[in-house]
Amino acid sequence: MIVRLAPGTSAEIVQALRNRLESEGVRTILSPEPERPIFAAVDRVPDALADEVNAHPHVDDTVIPRGAWRLADLAFRAGPSVADVGGVKIGAGEVSICAGPCSVDHLMSEAASQVKRAGAHLLRGGAYKPRTSPWAFQGFGKEGLRQLKDAGETVGLPVVSEIMDAAHLPAFRDHAIDCLQVGARNMQNFTLLKAIAESGTPVMLKRGLAATVEEWLYSAEYLLAGGCPGVVLCERGIRTFERATRNTLDLTILPLLRQWTHLPIIVDPSHACGVAALVAPLARASVAVGADGLAVEVHPDPAQARSDADQALLEGELAAIVAEARVMAAVTGRSLPP
Template sequence: LVSREFKSTDTIIEVRGIPFGGKQIQIIAGPCSVETPEQMRSAAEAVKAAGCRLMRGGAFKPRTSPYTFQGVGDEGLDYFRTAADAVGLPIVTELMDVRKIDLFLEKGVDIIQIGTRNMQNFDLLKEVGRLDVPVILKRGLSATVKEWLMAAEYIAAHGNHKIIFAERGIRTFETSYRNVLDVTAIPVLKKETHLPVIVDPSHAGGKSWLVPALSKAAIAAGADGLLVESHPCPEEAWCDADQALSPQQLMTLMDDLHKVAAAI
């Protein structure tokens, strides 16, 4: 269902009137984690001011250590919804547990993110497949393109065809940055599937100074958009502080991306 053999033309997925997969590049920005109502309010204002059309933020965080901050939980969705509604941005947030699906539907989450660590959580994929909500499917830490396509197939096979792939860097022998952004996967995926492909430069590079270069490379390589981490005050972020862009850096990135998009 997700392959070009099934459908040869590009699929455009509309999220509250915002198209993914067409000529326009869509930039989703926002903090790694929802922290407080105030943090979400300033984050939303910065995302809006920079010209991004959707906002990200996790209320439930898949952390490597069980002893670190795990996300603010259910009430985080309220902080997020309120802040994003105030500036008119649709929200993207990660679902880790099928037991939270009703809550996500109740809060009107606009795009459900399936994180890297859950790319092959087949029961979660099947449940998300039964919903009528667009899904961002992140690439697994060491997933091949084939495995990633088959993970999307699980969602589509259960009825939900609104899937956006997100390349977020893969694990290799290289340790001097967080992950290796697999730029090659962008044209390969665009060839294999009719669905939109976006890139998360933040979890790929792991450092805010790497984000502009990776973002430009992704757009030049044909990505349909980006998922970027930004924070009103990066050094104070509760999670992934090193890779968050400040409001000013996000603004500059958006200007640069317009130039790249115009050039291709």
């Protein structure tokens, strides 16, 4: 149960109501929502106690989430939440573009300059790479994080990189990575989720290869329950019977999730299709259906990319996507950051 009190209700009244629930063994968590007091009852509330809460003069309404999540539920906030990644706001009516090479390599500095010139807002790059084959390039590790951060600082962009193991967290802290990406394969690595939730760093949570929306939100709940300051959901395509593209981009979940969660949602059309020529139309469609941002792969020379060369864009192609996203955002009543 999520309890939404009238705006202006005093902290003393809110705490008294929480104490009443907790006296019956029901744990509660207070929402950080500034506009009105909201709290969640984590445990099941007995019917008689629920009736008592609903009858409270300061309670506007109570909501029963459709799943066992609480903190990720739409009702836990007064409106859509915003993730702040190094000063870039994801959500709040703005469409942010995250771009960069799949893997950090010797052209990282050039890639960063191209991402900046094209008008993107966040720089991405993989230093630790989860690869299907043990013989494929696994990333430069700490050295990759250093190169990514240096490149980001040079061009003035916050940086995003994938973390695969809780043991790598000190390296991400040491290099001040602005956003931790949890890849599709680790979406349900709950030990990792709990560890990075306590880091104080925003997290981009990619949907698992075959994860349901419910499973995805439960993973987000782990991050929020652990104190993560900003969770961004990232749809990156799911595995289906179709082999013509790398994955199948599921855009139906964007309007659906607007009804279920307050969290911002971005789309990764690069991993969804695996074909550079298809990224731009999928990016347009993603913004049209309400995505709060895009994550795309760019490389100065795709033929030299250490991974995912087939889906890497050139600078001009990224610039075109940014321009089209600006138009599509305006059509839907939103904008891109300056």
